[in-house]
Amino acid sequence: MRYMLTYDLMESMRNTNQWLGASANSLASYPWFSMLPNPVFNWMSAWGQVTERTFERMVAKPDWGIRTFTCEDGKDHLVDIRTVVEKPFGDLIHFHVNGREEQPRKVLLVAPMSGHYATLLRSTVKSLIVNCEVYITDWHNARDIPVSAGKFDIEDYTLYLVDFMRELGPDTHVVAVCQPAPLTLAATAYLAEQDPDAQPLSLTLIGGPIDPDATPTEVTDFGRRVTMGQLEETMIQRVGFKYKGVGRMVYPGLLQLASFMSMNADRHSKAFSDQIHRVIRGEASDHDAHNRFYDEYLAVMDMTAEFYLSTVERIFKNREIAKNEFIVDGHKVDIGKITNVAVKTVEGANDDISAPGQCIAALDLCTGLPPEKKASHVEPGAGHYGIFAGRSWRDNIRPLVIDFMNANSTRPKGPQPANKNAAA
Structure with a gap:
């Protein structure tokens, strides 16, 4: 049961961050705030947009997008x-x-x-x-x-x-x-x-x-550093009740993504910070270089x-x-x-x-x-x-x-x- 609770906790954290992003964007975009010349609302809206999209695409399988x-x-x-x-x-x-x-x-x-x-x-x-x-x-x-x-x-x-x-x-x-x-x-x-x-x-x-x-x-x-026992204890979790594979022992994609991100943490942090500023300046789009890369990179699957x-x-x-x-x-x-x-x-x-x-x-x-x-x-x-x-x-x-x-x-x-x- 411990493995299943850990899996569901990770999913809850992802879902919460997606909700926080959506909430920040919704609140900062309230029409009344447009009368206040305070850049904090623009930053809050931009942060919300980037955060919501970031955590939302972690559980969505990307489309091939090859139609013609x-x-x-x-x-x-x-x-x-x-x-x-x-x-x-x-x-x-x-x-x-x-x-x-x-x-x-x-x-x-x-x-x-x-x-x-x-x-x-x-x-x-x-x-x-x-x-x-x-x-x-x-x-x-x-x-x-x-x-x-x-x-x-x-x-x-x-x-x-x-x-x-x-x-x-x-x-x-x-x-x-x-x-x-x-x-x-x-x-x-x-x-x-x-x-x-x-x-x-x-x-x-x-x-x-x-x-x-x-x-x-x-x-x-x-x-080489870790033993198989350590890997099984720290990396393996049991799929929660939300998915068809409930009960299956897996190596969660979210853990793998965390490992990928940690290898180049500074570069990824700068990429998301720069994207927030592009959103503020109106230079971002659904299919810009940042979103094209991270729409794929952040979409992870369990093994x-x-x-x-x-x-x-x-x-x-x-x-x-x-x-x-x-x-x-x-x-x-x-x-x-x-x-x-x-x-x-x-x-x-x-x-x-x-x-x-x-x-x-x-x-x-x-x-x-x-x-x-x-x-x-x-x-x-x-x-x-x-x-x-x-x-x-x-x-x-x-x-x-x-x-x-x-x-x-x-x-x-x-x-x-x-x-x-x-x-x-």
Whole structure:
């Protein structure tokens, strides 16, 4: 019961702050106060607007906002977001451009499950939809999943990716962003052994912790400092009565958001202070740079407790992927079995979450892959967000990734790796 009370207390605090913002804005905007030339009312109204919006968007799933796409014929074509595979903890969705010929590249974007929704990759999707058929993993908020749906840990996550890759077929290019990079690598290796014909053509890993110890950061140091018992005691809570997942043990998105904000507290404080002053001066709008960023950044989702804890223990503490000792559904995955899936790693030189060296470690694990099937890129001056959604992605990284896909658009002829299960 203690875990549930803590969860509800956090939600009550969020709700209270949203109410305080709305109340301040309403009170300061009362017409009678316009007769008083006191700037405190303008400041109070601006503070209320920013505060209400800040806390309101913490519990709202952002919309994809991709409704039309201008094709080569100069016309705007409607974009349908279609569910291809539906599962309790996440769906595989497709951005289908109506009236456009099928594009030559089929791309599966593996979105992170690290506290934010898959819409965090909205700009990545927009940049790829230009000349690709884009599919993405749309993970669900754990608070909305009934306990009857069962557990969901990193092994289940990996098997979801296996199912998605099988559904899309072997002519797929997979791009994994951040947290799912090691599990996507494991899923590809799993297919290499269990179902070689379903392997993708290429695998691009962007800013992921394949080997967290290769270049320690504050994130990896935290994983080393705390014990699993401490994490379970301080980070895990039980969903309250307000949501469908009542009773489910989760790592709350609000806690994850607090961790994100604390890493750059001064920068975030200045951003909100500046936004209040922009509102006072009448320079703010619903879709200005501040709101576009924070509408997405502050929208957080809960992760199942078992997924969070198994990620910390098995990926960061025990380094099962880095040591090539990862087990999925009782099967020890051998990354060296990847022999004909081209693998590329992308890192940001200024990435303070998954520092350079952590992701490129994947290439050393692919011992069965010839050198011409391996590639890597470190983007100068780019931070974690920039390597998949910022200017660095648009101007430099995306063209490199597209070229990599084009260079590996067909599978080389020759003997395929044997399916051990079939041989048995």
